[in-house]
Amino acid sequence: MRRSVMHNKMLDQQTILNTKKQLAIAIEKHNYNLQAPEVLELSERLDKLMLPAFKSQLDFYNYYLNHSHPFMT
Secondary structure (H helix, E strand, O other): OHHHHHHHHHHHHHHHHHHHHHHHHHHHHOOOOOOOHHHHHHHHHHHHHHHHHHHHHHHHHHHHHHHOOOOOO
16 A cells, blocks of 8 residues: 555656646747646646645644644643
């Protein structure tokens, strides 16, 4: 099971990297028009791919702040 989770994270990272590259190419292709439909679609896809990682980082940070400093109130 653990290997599967690691494998999925690696696939997610590769998908994120590929989407970033596609987005950069699309932005240049559309002369930096960030409202171009292709740019908007890729940007939205990238947001959806990255959101779980951001949430996980935030959850960890909040846990750390709430549990690692006994002198804090």
